Amino acid sequence: MITLVPMFVSLLIWFGLWLYLLRLDRRIKELEKNAK
Amino acid sequence: MIWKIVLLLLFIWVIIAAWSFVPPMSGVQTPEVYRIFYFHWPVALVTFMAYAFAMYQAIRYLKSKNLDYDFKSNTAALLGTIFCVLATISGSIFAKFAWGSFWNWDPRETSITVVLLIYLAYFSLRSAVNDPAKKANLSAVYAILGFIAAFFAIFIWPRIMPGLHPGSPGGESSARFIAMSGTTRLVVFPSLAAFIVLYGWIYSLAVRVHRLQQEAQL
Numbered sequence: 001m002i003t004l005v006p007m008f009v010s011l012l013i014w015f016g017l018w019l020y021l022l023r024l025d026r027r028i029k030e031l032e033k034n035a036k
Numbered sequence: 037m038i039w040k041i042v043l044l045l046l047f048i049w050v051i052i053a054a055w056s057f058v059p060p061m062s063g064v065q066t067p068e069v070y071r072i073f074y075f076h077w078p079v080a081l082v083t084f085m086a087y088a089f090a091m092y093q094a095i096r097y098l099k100s101k102n103l104d105y106d107f108k109s110n111t112a113a114l115l116g117t118i119f120c121v122l123a124t125i126s127g128s129i130f131a132k133f134a135w136g137s138f139w140n141w142d143p144r145e146t147s148i149t150v151v152l153l154i155y156l157a158y159f160s161l162r163s164a165v166n167d168p169a170k171k172a173n174l175s176a177v178y179a180i181l182g183f184i185a186a187f188f189a190i191f192i193w194p195r196i197m198p199g200l201h202p203g204s205p206g207g208e209s210s211a212r213f214i215a216m217s218g219t220t221r222l223v224v225f226p227s228l229a230a231f232i233v234l235y236g237w238i239y240s241l242a243v244r245v246h247r248l249q250q251e252a253q254l
Contacts, residue, residue, distance in 0.1 A: 003068065007055035014047045021237060022040060028244050035251050 039233065046230040050074060053223045069133035072126055078228040080123040080148075082235050084190055086116025087155070087183050094179035097172055104246075106172035109179050110162065111242045115235060117155045124148050135200050143197035147189035154182045154189075 054074040093109035096102075127145070128138045139145060158178050165171040194201060 003055040003071070007051060010051045010055065011048065014051060015044070018040075018044050018047070021241070024241055025040075025237075028241060028248070031248050032244065035248060 040237075043230060043233045043237070046226050046233070050223055050227040050230055054227070058219050058223055069130065072130050074223050074227050076123060076126040076130055077224060078231045079119050079126060081228060082231045083116050083119040083123050083151075084186070085232065086112050086119060086235060087151075087186050090116060090179050091183035094176035097176045101169075101172075103168060103172055106168075106175060107246050108243060109176065111239060111246075113155055113158060113179060115239055115242075117152070117159075119231075119235065120148065120152055120155070124152065131200075140200055142194075142201055143199040144190075144194040144201040147193050150189045151186045154185055158182055 054071050058071070058074075090109045090112035093105050093112055097105035097109060127148070131140055131142075131145070132138045135142075158175065161178055162171055162175050165174060
């Protein structure tokens with residue numbers, strides 16, 4: 001229990017950050033396409 | 037896309053392994069707390085790499101006088117400082133449970149404060165100069181000198197002065213040394229790789245946004 005809670009919190013934070021970066025990457029790619 | 041999935045899998049592996057598979061480190065008072073090492077050490081190392089990269093981009097600027105390299109150097113240093121703050125916070129939590137206090141003025145804790153001050157002064161310098169070319173020239177020279185000072189503060193000073201961190205001469209440091217077993221390496225090195233890729237990803241996003249802004253201005 002001591003380690004399970006921080007493990008799930010860490011997983012949630014990193015997955016959230018990864019998803020945010022992925023969406024940002026896609027948005028930038030779209031803007032790059034439009035700029036061309 | 038593949039490397040982005042690999043990055044996600046790396047982080048999942050590191051988090052699950054650090055909190056569940058890897059046994060608590062033996063020979064220390066609060067073994068469970070040492071799991072933070074799998075995040076603290078890689079983040080601290082990426083900080084140093086980021087400042088080295090900022091210096092590399094500063095040298096490229098001085099050679100070419102291309103302002104793009106100035107932006108890259110600034111971005112590298114800015115991200116390095118974010119990682120430096122994360123290393124300081126995680127180190128402070130680590131210190132509370134390992135040595136009894138959030139801050140002990142151990143040589144390495146003092147040196148990370150010095151490094152943070154060096155790079156905060158770098159950003160102050162940049163904000164104080166309006167002329168882009170003058171700002172880039174001063175920043176590039178500062179980024180080179182700042183990295184030399186940071187290298188001394190991170191790698192030389194803590195190895196000369198007795199302190200609490202592993203690797204410090206004398207004192208109780210040898211009893212607190214974290215020996216990396218095979219299992220530890222299986223977690224700490226993927227963690228380092230993941231943080232390097234994460235740094236590179238955020239850096240490349242910042243550079244691409246900067247390029248779009250420049251194209252929009254033309």
